[in-house]
Amino acid sequence: MTKADGEQMGIVTALVRATFLVDAVYADSAREYGLTQQQGQLLCVLMPRSYGMGELGEVLGLAKSSLSGLVDRTARRGLVRRETDARDNRAVRVELTPEGSRLADEFYAETCRRIERLPSGLADAEREILADLLSRLVRDNEVPPVFMVLNSDQG
Numbered sequence: 001m002t003k004a005d006g007e008q009m010g011i012v013t014a015l016v017r018a019t020f021l022v023d024a025v026y027a028d029s030a031r032e033y034g035l036t037q038q039q040g041q042l043l044c045v046l047m048p049r050s051y052g053m054g055e056l057g058e059v060l061g062l063a064k065s066s067l068s069g070l071v072d073r074t075a076r077r078g079l080v081r082r083e084t085d086a087r088d089n090r091a092v093r094v095e096l097t098p099e100g101s102r103l104a105d106e107f108y109a110e111t112c113r114r115i116e117r118l119p120s121g122l123a124d125a126e127r128e129i130l131a132d133l134l135s136r137l138v139r140d141n142e143v144p145p146v147f148m149v150l151n152s153d154q155g
Contacts, residue, residue: 022115029111033103039074040111043096043104044147050095052085059144079103108148 009017023037030040038060045051045059057067071094074080079100085091096104119127 021118025114025118026111029107029114033107033110035103035107038070039077039079040107041146042070042074043079043100044108044111045145046080046094046096046100047104047108047148048145050083050093052091052093056094059146074100 026040027037030037033040035043041060042056045056051059053064053067053071056071057064060067060070062070071080071082075082078097080094081097082092082094085093119130122130
C-alpha cells in the first residue's frame, strides 16, 4: 500500500501537507476575488476591528516595509485606509473601507465554505476531534487571530 492509498502519515508530513492544502484553497479563493493571498489575509484580519501598523505587522508576521507595501497596494484598490489614531495622533491605524468590508465579507464567507468542505470525508465525531486537536495546537502555540471564529465553526 502506498501513502496515496491511505497509509498513515507522520505528524510532520500531515501538518505540512494540510498547510499546503489550506493555503491552496485560500489562494484560489483570493484569486477569484481579484486579491492576492496576502490582501485576503489583511482583509480578514481587519474584519472585526482596525489595527495599528505595528500590531498589524505582528499579527500578520510581516516586516514594516512589507506591511507598508501591502497596505499601500490594498489602499490603492480602495479596500483599506489609514487613519490617525484618536489616542495618539503620531500613530496610524488601518481599517476597512465600506468597499473593503463588503469584499472581505464575501471573500471570508466563500473561503470558509471551501475550507469547511476539506474534511467532508470525516464523520461528525471525527470532525469534532480534529477541531479540538487543532484548536489546542493553535492555542498552545499562541497563533494570532488571523481568521475570525465562526459560530457555525463548531461542527
